[in-house]
Amino acid sequence: MSAVIAEHEHDDHHDHGPEKGFLRWIITTNHKDIGTLYLLFALAMFFVGGTMALIIRAELFEPGMQFVSPQFFNSMTTMHALVMVFGAVMPAFVGFANWQIPMMIGAPDMALPRMNNMSFWLLVAGILMLASTLFMEGGAPAGGWTLYPPLVLQTGAALPFAIFSVHLLGISSIMGAINIIATIFNMRAPKMTLMKMPLFVWTWLITAFLLIAIMPVFAGAVTMLLTDRFFDTSFFDAAGGGDPVLYQHIFWFFGHPEVYVMILPTFGVASTIIPVFARKPLFGYSSMVYATAAIAFLSFIVWAHHMFTVGMPIAGELYFMYATMLIAIPTGVKIFNWTATMWQGSMTFEAPMLFSIAFVVLFTLGGFTGLMMALAPIDFQYHDTYFIVAHFHYTLVPASVFIIMAGAYFWIPKWTGNMYDEKLARFHFWLSAISVNILFFPQHFLGLAGMPRRIPDYAVQFADWNMVSSIGAFIFGFSQLLFVYIIFKTIRGGTGEEVTDEVWEDAHKHGLEWTLPSPVPYHTFSTPPEKIPTEHF
Amino acid sequence: MSIDDLEQRNKKTVRALLFLVFVMILFAVALIPLYDILCEITGINGKSKKSSSDLNYTVDLERTITLEFITSTGAGTHLQFKADRSAIKVHPGEVIKMNYSVTNNTKKRMLARARSSITPGPAAEYIKITECFCFENQTFEAGETKQLEVKMLVDPALPERYKRLTLGLTFYDTTK
Numbered sequence: 001m002s003a004v005i006a007e008h009e010h011d012d013h014h015d016h017g018p019e020k021g022f023l024r025w026i027i028t029t030n031h032k033d034i035g036t037l038y039l040l041f042a043l044a045m046f047f048v049g050g051t052m053a054l055i056i057r058a059e060l061f062e063p064g065m066q067f068v069s070p071q072f073f074n075s076m077t078t079m080h081a082l083v084m085v086f087g088a089v090m091p092a093f094v095g096f097a098n099w100q101i102p103m104m105i106g107a108p109d110m111a112l113p114r115m116n117n118m119s120f121w122l123l124v125a126g127i128l129m130l131a132s133t134l135f136m137e138g139g140a141p142a143g144g145w146t147l148y149p150p151l152v153l154q155t156g157a158a159l160p161f162a163i164f165s166v167h168l169l170g171i172s173s174i175m176g177a178i179n180i181i182a183t184i185f186n187m188r189a190p191k192m193t194l195m196k197m198p199l200f201v202w203t204w205l206i207t208a209f210l211l212i213a214i215m216p217v218f219a220g221a222v223t224m225l226l227t228d229r230f231f232d233t234s235f236f237d238a239a240g241g242g243d244p245v246l247y248q249h250i251f252w253f254f255g256h257p258e259v260y261v262m263i264l265p266t267f268g269v270a271s272t273i274i275p276v277f278a279r280k281p282l283f284g285y286s287s288m289v290y291a292t293a294a295i296a297f298l299s300f301i302v303w304a305h306h307m308f309t310v311g312m313p314i315a316g317e318l319y320f321m322y323a324t325m326l327i328a329i330p331t332g333v334k335i336f337n338w339t340a341t342m343w344q345g346s347m348t349f350e351a352p353m354l355f356s357i358a359f360v361v362l363f364t365l366g367g368f369t370g371l372m373m374a375l376a377p378i379d380f381q382y383h384d385t386y387f388i389v390a391h392f393h394y395t396l397v398p399a400s401v402f403i404i405m406a407g408a409y410f411w412i413p414k415w416t417g418n419m420y421d422e423k424l425a426r427f428h429f430w431l432s433a434i435s436v437n438i439l440f441f442p443q444h445f446l447g448l449a450g451m452p453r454r455i456p457d458y459a460v461q462f463a464d465w466n467m468v469s470s471i472g473a474f475i476f477g478f479s480q481l482l483f484v485y486i487i488f489k490t491i492r493g494g495t496g497e498e499v500t501d502e503v504w505e506d507a508h509k510h511g512l513e514w515t516l517p518s519p520v521p522y523h524t525f526s527t528p529p530e531k532i533p534t535e536h537f
Numbered sequence: 538m539s540i541d542d543l544e545q546r547n548k549k550t551v552r553a554l555l556f557l558v559f560v561m562i563l564f565a566v567a568l569i570p571l572y573d574i575l576c577e578i579t580g581i582n583g584k585s586k587k588s589s590s591d592l593n594y595t596v597d598l599e600r601t602i603t604l605e606f607i608t609s610t611g612a613g614t615h616l617q618f619k620a621d622r623s624a625i626k627v628h629p630g631e632v633i634k635m636n637y638s639v640t641n642n643t644k645k646r647m648l649a650r651a652r653s654s655i656t657p658g659p660a661a662e663y664i665k666i667t668e669c670f671c672f673e674n675q676t677f678e679a680g681e682t683k684q685l686e687v688k689m690l691v692d693p694a695l696p697e698r699y700k701r702l703t704l705g706l707t708f709y710d711t712t713k
Contacts (some may be wrong), residue, residue: 220565
């Protein structure tokens, strides 16, 4: 605690708190302010992307065309994915990283605070540019978020805007990643060795390297789309001797690590929350680190399992099938470690823990369907059906999104010094956990029965389960308004319950951030902490 | 560690990471030729090249394989394009000729280019196309119908497991 006391004295001498007024949020370089900006932006985009999802589910409630044109429907599926991936899930984790990484490793701020500000505002610019395509002649991109040529080249005026927005989002992600790596490498407290870092920091370090490796590749691929369309090149145009399949290879070389960019920080937050509420150290810390690194490495060599039906030679199909199935091993290590952490723990079931347990169960389910699709001969049946839609939504919604909510409930008392309403939060959890299964579980049946994805209308045999799925979607969507209510109520004072420095019982054994006062001061760890928690090691 | 030290270290880290970004951009660009080279070595994408016309094989009368001919046109290419026969039985080593008829259904002169593709991909190297209209651009006057020819041989070294091969040709409008 000596560090904290020293910190207070320091603040008394030259007090520079946040800038007054609205300008604070524009020019801030404080990691906590930028973290808040990222998280609020992600929340807003979660509702934008969610609204698009509800338009999709409303159209699919019954067979036949009800509300929107097929073109607009396809724009909705495309934009829903892009907004959720680049606008909601990734920024939410960057928000957590900004808030937590400096506090977890005992650093005063991020290594490059001004670049931090810039990467946030570039993200906003990128997403606004992407959203502007909705109002353009010819509509927003409607060829799917993978932007496959030749279909995507039929996009109207929106194409160059969509591509430039991808560039902006890529630059923003790369700058964020560089910042995170520089912070972790150079700003750790003296006793915070790499193998003593909380797992959240570890997973973000690896994720940041993934981002640096893949974003330039994606930017390159979409730039080639741009030149194919406007400058008469033929990278992916068969007429000029190019190959559209090449785009798919390049895209998925980016795309597969990209899905791990969304799941690795999820693993990190889960590994932070579960030990606190199980009141035990994390089981198998070093195996968790190595498993994360193994998953990240494997993500680069399995890309073509997204393309089994493209006409690959049998040797290629077999290689990508076995390599993909290999991922189940490090992922299984993680799932067993979380289970072992809970084993014989003195568990309590506050909202963050409920969301984390639901994550472990439902992510495993999504993992199993992933394994099913890794089997090349079986994938021919599942490819581009609702089965794949069910699969990746299970690994993203009750996994990444649930863990983002778990993290929000877990850390918000520390950030604001106010307690959230536990009863309402648990109600929010049960509403979400039940409705998310009503929403996505029937999509497995639809997929197995052969309903294709990205279609606004379908054969009547699919009507029943689509109706169930749509009902689940609307319950899930509107339940999230409760989340917003709880979060804003907490920010504005919460339940009035007193929040201790460690917030959760014995949390100070699990991380440096819980040794700081609640609410956390604007500047923390101006001098590095002398002691670090040793519970895990 | 002093603030200056930290700044130096941060600068070094940023420089190293920017270099990594630069390498990955180069890698993305390099993927284009690498892909072509890989496909050429392994022959996995069914692309075929022009073979020299003085190929001479002993005809293997013992073996018969089915050759299929499929035709298609790219999006927005208004050509009527058909092979005279949809499939023929051939012996490896014999010279095969196939006629195609192409009609320009538009009211304008059209420059078009056909591209070939052989399925299954790994068999592409055993199909020796010696003459093909797909090797160069073709011009079609408005409403004109042309008879075009492909000449090819099947290398008798074709592995036993291939009994049925498909030559696909697709015409693309390349009028500027």
